[in-house]
Amino acid sequence: MQEASFQGFIRTLIYIIAIYYIIKFLARLFLPLLVKKVVEKAGENFQKQQQYAQGNPWQKTPNNDEIIIDTANAKKTRETKKVGDYVDYEEID
Template structure:
C-alpha cells in the first residue's frame, strides 16, 4: 500500500487548478459562439412554426358562402278568428 506524499498532493492540486482555469478560459471563448448558434436555431424554429400556423389558418378559414334563407311561400294573410257564442 502506498502512502500519499506531499509533493503528489501539490501536483494534483496544481493540475486541478490548471484544468479549472483552462476550462474557464475555453468557456469564455466559445460560449458566445455557441449561444448565438442556439439563438439562431430557436429563431428559425419559431419562424417555421409561425409560417406553418399562418398557412393552416389560411387553409382552414374560407369565407362561408352566405346563402340567403329561402322565403316560404306566402299562401295568404293570416286571419285571426274569434269564436262567437
Template sequence: MLQEASVTGFVRTLLIILLIYFGIKIIGRLLTPFLMKYVSKKAEQRFGDQFGQFQNRGQREKPAKEGEVTIDKMPKTKASNKDVGDYVDYEEID
C-alpha cells in the same frame, strides 16, 4: 505494501486540478457566444416554422365567396346552473 503520499505528489495533483478548472473556465467563456448564437438561431427557426404554418393555412383553404360567412373556431359554451339561488330585489331605505 503501504505507500505514503508525498508532498510533491499532492502539490502536483492540486496544480493539475486547478489547471483543468481554469482551462474549462476560459474555454467556456470563449465558446459561450457561439453557443448562444446557435441556440438563438434554432429558436428563431422553430418560431419561424410555426409562424409559417399559420400563414400557409390561410393559403391552403379555398377563398370564401363574397357574402359567405365562415367560422374558424366555435366559441366555448358555458353551462350555467339555473338552480344557483334566488334573486332578491331590494330597496334602499334612507
C-alpha cells in the same frame, strides 16, 4: 502499500487549478458562439411555426357561408351580483 506524499498532493492541486482555468478560458471563447447558434436555431424554429400557422389549411374557410345564430330565446340582460353598499368618503379637515 503506497503512502500519500506532500509532493503528490501539490501536483494534484496544481492539475485541478490548471484544468479549472483552462475550462474557464475555453468557455469564454466558445460559449458566446454556442449561445448565438442556439438563439439562431430558436429563431428559425419560431419562423417555421409562424409560417405553418399562417399557411395552415385548417384555419382557412374555403367558402364564405354565413352562420346565423338565433338570439331571440337568449337572455339579454344579466344581473350582476351585489357585493355590498357603496360608501362615499369625505375628507375631514
